[in-house]
Amino acid sequence: MSSPAPNEPPARPGPGPAAPGTVLELRWRSSRHARRLLTLGLAGLFIATLARRPEFAGLAAPALLLLAAGRIQRRPPRLVVRARPSSRRGFEDEVMALDVTAEGQDGCDIRWTLHPGREIAPVGPPVADGPAARLTFTPERWGRRDLGTLDVTLRDRWRLSEGHASLSLPRIDCYPAPASQQTRVVLRRLPNRLGEHPVRVPGEGLEFSGVRDYVPGDRQRSINWPASTRRGRLQVNTFAAERSQDVVLLADATSDVGEPGRSALDLALRGTGAAARAYLDARDRVGVITYQWGGATWLAPGLGRRQVYRIIDSMLSADTGGWTSGASFRRLPRAALPPGALVVVFSPLLDRRFVETLRDMRERGFAMLVVDVLNAEPPARPGGLMRSTDRAARRIWRMEQEAIRFSLRELGIPVVHWDGAESLDLPLAAHTRRPMAARR
């Protein structure tokens, strides 16, 4: 997965096959400039006639001549426009570009005006001139976003009439900006599958495990000559086996609390993206379950860089993977939630049914780790005046939250808090130093 470059404008696309253009019918009307000239001309003629002063007719002459000249000009009835975003996929705050070209303008001046859709912010002026132009923008928040509309304004050579047309721009997929995570939580018991995590079982890995006596069949290159010299018989090096694990990322999408941009859902998606990238870099199989009201969407664990995009796509929309109804994950197929998988949960732990689901999964023997993404408290009463009942309610709410986390820890589910600003490595540090045991 290429890392986003927030402040780097994308390069201009190379000469590729031209995208099919959109034919826009132009609506021509007089410009404000023409209306002003008409006012001057008619007022001059009117005064000249009424006051019988010919100099006012002369005053009206230049304006009327300009208007008459503009009537001779030909105006194209339609225009072919090509609008192509630099990419259909981008990250939050990544600078993207929209390249627009027009054909058939018949020598008229063209002005492009971008009216961005929701959560799309123009970078620089949203207006550009010329038959080929580039408008830059940045998606401010993840999701499937309409880029907005593009207004095209044609002005004839005499600037007296304007042709207007609008073009609806395509949608783009905006991915949450992934957080930073370099370290990984590794289970103590891993499935017998080749990977990159060294385990205690001897095997053909790279990490040195120990020495033992030579037996016929051992490779000659693995003989440890210093040890053989000391002990007086042939010794060979042994290495730790390297295995991979199944990781299921569980994103809780039921509660979106907190300020926009740093809400619990934002942090859950960013954390999920970061964890997916970190585990896929270690050749682990990573899948995702997005828990929503009434059910969950899931994507079976897989390998490779493209899995990151599949995971984020599955979180943004439910058209990939599968769907299961109900709050329990008992109906999930083994492909979605393989036995022995590490389950990393990103949740504010506000939904009781979801907490019950976590307990149920733990009792079924899954090794779990909860990343608490709750960074908000119940809002204060408007006006900022807190009554004693408000304070008591807030204290009770905090105690409830602490009780939920305590009960999960008692079940053997570690709960770490993440504020979204720091790297995920910091809250996970206590669990990444050594393999995590899955108590049953």
Place this chain on the structure above:
Amino acid sequence: MNGPAMRQLPASRVPVSRVPVQAGAITIAAVLLGAGCVVWAAVPLAVKGWGGFALFLAIFTVTAGALRLALIAVPVPEDSFLLSGPVRAGLRALELLRQAPWEEGAVLAVLWLEVRHPSRPWHTAVLGAALIAYLLATHLAESGAQPPVLRPHTRVLAAGAVLLALGAGAGMLPAAAPGAGSALLRLVAAGALIAAGALVLPYVVRGENQG
């Protein structure tokens, strides 16, 4: 997801282009031309009767037009649901400022001021030239265009200037005889000049398009 960074040309190979006229300079020019038209049409000052109102109207519309040009780049949020009352009122005022035809009002008020004076043909001709320049500068300022876009106007404006001068000359001709008939005759002569100009115009424009 990102392509390679855009290649930067070395400083020595950056194409040297003519420095575009700043939009602020054009706006200032438009405001100065508008103010000049008002002053030119108002002197000598005659504020009796409707003269004072005409002067007020001219100053008000030119000022409002200048404000419109100055605030033309202020962005307007698409949603105003969550904005406070004063901000919404300010946005409403800005919308009114942008939509009202201030320049048309200014032209009418200035002509009203001018017609209140006794006949002074060359003075009126200069006012006509200044008004055309005011309208062209206003158009450039509001559209963000550069002065070279008015290059096609050159020949037509030259023809208009000739007609302007001829109209002023017609205004200076002594009346053939006292009465309404001679004034009407002069008016017909001025109208004939304009009609002649309009007949010649297609040939002027064709030559401009070919050039």
